[in-house]
Structures are given as structure tokens and as C-alpha cells.
Amino acid sequence: MAFSSEWDERYRSNLQMNIWPFSDLVSYVIRYTKPAGEQTRVLELGCGSGANIPFFLGQGFKYYGIEGSNTIVNKLKRKFPKIKNNLVVGDFTKQIQFEEKFDLVVDRSSLTHNTTDGIRNCLELVYDKMKKDSMYIGIDWFSTDHHDYSNFVKKLDMYSRTKYSKGQFANVGTVHFTNESHLKKLFNKFEILVLEHKVVTKKIPEKNKFAAWNFVAKK
Numbered sequence: 001m002a003f004s005s006e007w008d009e010r011y012r013s014n015l016q017m018n019i020w021p022f023s024d025l026v027s028y029v030i031r032y033t034k035p036a037g038e039q040t041r042v043l044e045l046g047c048g049s050g051a052n053i054p055f056f057l058g059q060g061f062k063y064y065g066i067e068g069s070n071t072i073v074n075k076l077k078r079k080f081p082k083i084k085n086n087l088v089v090g091d092f093t094k095q096i097q098f099e100e101k102f103d104l105v106v107d108r109s110s111l112t113h114n115t116t117d118g119i120r121n122c123l124e125l126v127y128d129k130m131k132k133d134s135m136y137i138g139i140d141w142f143s144t145d146h147h148d149y150s151n152f153v154k155k156l157d158m159y160s161r162t163k164y165s166k167g168q169f170a171n172v173g174t175v176h177f178t179n180e181s182h183l184k185k186l187f188n189k190f191e192i193l194v195l196e197h198k199v200v201t202k203k204i205p206e207k208n209k210f211a212a213w214n215f216v217a218k219k
């Protein structure tokens with residue numbers, strides 16, 4: 001079963017097939033965590049095509065991933081047979097299927113593809129699955145300064161949009177944007193240790209602005 005039909009279709013069509021770990025995520029994990037062998041557990045929300053998996057395994061983490069697409073999870077199980085039991089299809093806004101407690105939770109622009117209520121639900125579930133003093137690293141949470149925040153077809157709530165037909169968010173379903181105060185409210189049970197706002201302005205071939213948040217939050 002696929003919990004995200006839009007993303008499952010993209011993976012069926014071999015789109016979004018990233019193969020390299022995301023540089024901001026690599027940088028944040030190296031700077032702000034201290035893995036101590038395979039007993040250090042990391043949970044990735046929305047592991048996608050598995051771009052970050054080799055990096056975490058290489059750093060000595062015991063890796064777990066939840067993804068909404070059955071298509072891509074089956075591919076990942078074949079690609080990474082040693083951790084196939086740690087890769088599951090699921091809706092992390094409703095359930096975290098693992099029994100384990102985690103030292104680190106990460107998502108790179110994954111939880112941001114849910115509504116505000118879905119994000120709140122997920123963070124409640126994740127908080128209960130995190131060890132004391134564990135870290136949550138969020139990368140590329142879309143900002144309300146992003147050029148597509150006001151460019152939408154359907155509004156789901158104050159911060160969530162859908163039905164994009166062109167641009168970065170075409171055919172990916174729900175997209176959530178946040179500002180600093182909203183982000184802090186979402187993580188009100190955590191201590192935010194690092195919060196960075198990233199803005200990239202494109203000039204050619206068309207003018208637009210990408211804006212997103214990177215952060216570290218401690219339980």
C-alpha cells in the first residue's frame with residue numbers, strides 16, 4: 001500500500017531518484033551528533049530513494065526509515081538487504097511502527113509535505129520515540145519566503161498548499177511552509193539549538209526564490 005499516491009507515482013516514473021546524500025544533512029549530522037557505533041539509532045522520516053542511507057551506515061548508525069511509497073521501499077529492500085527489516089511503508093503522521101527508541105531523527109524536506117495537523121501529529125509520535133537528549137535534525141523545511149508560498153491552486157490551511165501544476169512542487173501533493181514563530185510552536189516540546197534560514201535567488205533562466213529552514217532540536 002502507498003500512503004502517498006503522488007510520491008508513489010513519481011517513484012514509479014523514476015522521478016526524484018536522488019543517489020547522493022544531501023550536503024546540508026551531512027553537514028548537520030557531522031557537526032551536531034556523535035554516533036557511537038551500531039547501537040546509535042537514527043530514524044529517517046521519508047527516506048525516499050535512499051540517498052542518505054549509505055552516509056548513515058558509513059557513519060556507524062543503526063538505520064531505520066519510513067516512507068509512504070511501497071514502490072520505492074521495495075527497491076530499497078533489494079538495494080540494502082542487510083537493513084531490509086528496518087525499512088517500512090507507513091504514514092508517519094499516524095504511526096511510527098518501530099519499537100526502538102532513537103538517538104537521532106532526521107527529515108530532509110519530507111515532513112514538510114503534510115498539513116499542519118499532520119506535522120503536529122508526527123512530532124508527538126516522534127517525541128515519544130526519542131531518547132532523552134536525542135536530536136531532531138530538519139533540513140529544507142520550506143519557508144513562507146519561498147516564491148511558491150503565494151503561488152498555489154488550493155489552500156489546505158494557513159501554511160499548507162496543494163495542487164501545484166508547475167515548478168518545484170508540481171504533482172507532489174501537499175506542501176507546507178513555515179516562518180520562525182510557526183516553527184517554534186511546532187517544536188514547543190523541544191529545545192531548538194540551531195535555526196538557520198537559507199535563501200537562494202535564481203536569476204536565469206527564470207527569476208524565483210528558494211527559501212527554507214535548517215534546524216536542530218533537542219528533546
